Amino acid sequence: MPDTLATDEAPITSEIGLDPEDWEELRRLGHRMLDDAFAYLENVRERPVWQPVPEAVKRELALPLPLDPTSPDAVYEDFKRQVLPYPTGNIHPRFWGWVMGTGTPLAMLADMLASAMNPHVAGYDQSAAVVETQVLSWLAEMLGFPATVGGVLTSSGTVANLIGLAVARNSLAGFDVRADGVQPRADRRPELIVYTSTETHSWVQKAVELMGLGHRSLRRVRVDARFRMDLAALARAIADDRARGARPLCVVATAGTVNTGAVDDLPAIAALCREQALWFHVDGAFGSLAALSARHRDLVRGQELADSIAFDLHKWLYMPFEAGCVLVRDRAAHQRVFALTPSYLSPHGRGIAAAPLEFAASGLDLSRGFKALKLWFSIRAYGSKKLGAVIAQNIDQARYLEALIESEPQLELLAPGELNVVCFRFNPGGRDGVWLDRINEEVLLRLQETGEAVPSGTRIRDSFVLRVAITNHRSRREDFCFLVERVLHHAAAATI
Numbered sequence: 001m002p003d004t005l006a007t008d009e010a011p012i013t014s015e016i017g018l019d020p021e022d023w024e025e026l027r028r029l030g031h032r033m034l035d036d037a038f039a040y041l042e043n044v045r046e047r048p049v050w051q052p053v054p055e056a057v058k059r060e061l062a063l064p065l066p067l068d069p070t071s072p073d074a075v076y077e078d079f080k081r082q083v084l085p086y087p088t089g090n091i092h093p094r095f096w097g098w099v100m101g102t103g104t105p106l107a108m109l110a111d112m113l114a115s116a117m118n119p120h121v122a123g124y125d126q127s128a129a130v131v132e133t134q135v136l137s138w139l140a141e142m143l144g145f146p147a148t149v150g151g152v153l154t155s156s157g158t159v160a161n162l163i164g165l166a167v168a169r170n171s172l173a174g175f176d177v178r179a180d181g182v183q184p185r186a187d188r189r190p191e192l193i194v195y196t197s198t199e200t201h202s203w204v205q206k207a208v209e210l211m212g213l214g215h216r217s218l219r220r221v222r223v224d225a226r227f228r229m230d231l232a233a234l235a236r237a238i239a240d241d242r243a244r245g246a247r248p249l250c251v252v253a254t255a256g257t258v259n260t261g262a263v264d265d266l267p268a269i270a271a272l273c274r275e276q277a278l279w280f281h282v283d284g285a286f287g288s289l290a291a292l293s294a295r296h297r298d299l300v301r302g303q304e305l306a307d308s309i310a311f312d313l314h315k316w317l318y319m320p321f322e323a324g325c326v327l328v329r330d331r332a333a334h335q336r337v338f339a340l341t342p343s344y345l346s347p348h349g350r351g352i353a354a355a356p357l358e359f360a361a362s363g364l365d366l367s368r369g370f371k372a373l374k375l376w377f378s379i380r381a382y383g384s385k386k387l388g389a390v391i392a393q394n395i396d397q398a399r400y401l402e403a404l405i406e407s408e409p410q411l412e413l414l415a416p417g418e419l420n421v422v423c424f425r426f427n428p429g430g431r432d433g434v435w436l437d438r439i440n441e442e443v444l445l446r447l448q449e450t451g452e453a454v455p456s457g458t459r460i461r462d463s464f465v466l467r468v469a470i471t472n473h474r475s476r477r478e479d480f481c482f483l484v485e486r487v488l489h490h491a492a493a494a495t496i
């Protein structure tokens with residue numbers, strides 16, 4: 001045992017707990033925290049988007065294991081100084097890096113109430129399970145699925161996608177994956193193949209590796225000029241695999257690719273999957289939610305045909321982390337993958353464990369928190385129309401930014417815009433690719449390090465680009481004007 005742990009332990013003379021001795025004192029601190037949190041969010045625009053954690057603060061944070069109590073007030077003072085000023089920045093109006101949601105003050109409050117109730121949401125006869133069921137049926141309706149689908153809230157899009165793919169594998173493998181696994185066996189089972197495009201997010205590789213399929217069984221189909229899966233190439237890959245005795249399992253399409261926001265031809269892929277008896281999975285991590293906007297719904301038309309779909313509420317529904325979701329059309333197939341009922345989890349027909357544990361049977365987690373509450377509050381308080389209007393605003397902002405870029409001769413767009421992602425770079429002409437990559441990466445880092453704005457970087461057709469993914473309800477048009485002005489400023493300064 002480490003010698004930093006206590007070696008003495010006073011005999012307990014009266015029993016102890018972790019509730020405050022003085023509730024009034026904690027109540028005062030709690031109210032102060034809440035007021036400070038509101039001010040923090042209300043004034044977010046006044047602060048830099050991001051600043052690094054200073055080395056001195058990192059040293060202060062590296063505390064030895066505390067053995068004795070510190071007053072909550074003192075811990076809170078340290079939090080305000082050492083922790084609060086140094087977030088990733090995604091709550092700021094000018095944060096558009098990777099794909100991160102902004103969060104809302106209302107959902108923050110709902111998270112606090114969820115913690116106060118602290119229910120265990122594996123299922124059980126309790127309000128939290130009823131609320132999660134209700135939220136799942138609203139989410140299904142938003143995306144055009146029938147209320148009969150199976151589903152579960154997850155920690156992330158990665159996990160939601162993994163669950164969808166696991167259901168695909170177990171449903172169509174042609175053998176009992178739960179009993180036999182996917183180990184090579186003497187009876188030489190066919191290799192199971194998953195198809196997706198070269199633009200699909202890296203979760204898909206993690207998933208096939210974790211599911212024991214190995215990434216050699218992942219076919220990365222090339223994309224067309226709009227970064228959508230090339231369907232002729234997909235059909236050829238499936239035919240080739242069948243011809244050599246492998247078993248095509250599933251096509252993973254994307255509604256909103258991470259690099260450019262491209263949407264695969266979902267109706268055509270659905271038709272191909274039907275014809276070929278393949279599972280149709282859609283990764284709609286952020287793009288799926290475009291269905292909430294009446295004006296933009298058509299962009300993701302066809303996602304409602306999926307056998308399973310994964311999406312994140314902590315991206316384009318602006319929820320605080322974490323909240324992902326997977327929906328599976330065949331609820332029984334979904335639960336066949338995860339349901340397991342040892343005696344200590346058996347239902348009794350009555351009481352708290354009246355029925356089998358619905359959510360534990362829909363994913364990996366047994367212990368689960370009350371993520372559904374922030375969604376229940378938000379969907380009720382804003383209404384799906386307002387949420388759709390903010391999503392539409394983000395798409396309009398992306399087109400606005402593209403227009404600004406097109407009006408600047410030294411900037412160029414590198415990908416066609418569909419949803420809410422804009423990829424561009426500084427290109428004054430007459431410079432080679434190496435120079436352009438270097439200057440654009442430098443511009444990106446200067447934007448981030450000055451705390452002015454946070455795009456992220458990626459490579460499009462082998463060129464480094466600045467990538468702006470707008471899942472931010474706080475951004476306004478002037479923020480994009482400012483971005484363009486600062487890009488030109490930093491590019492000029494870095495060129496000298």
Ligand SMILES: Cc1ncc(COP(=O)(O)O)c(C=O)c1O
Nearest residue numbers: 099156157158201256257258285
């Ligand atoms: C298209 C797409 N799929 C999957 C993911 C992974 O989602 P998560 O980060 O919630 O695991 C992302 C993340 O940005 C994404 O953009």
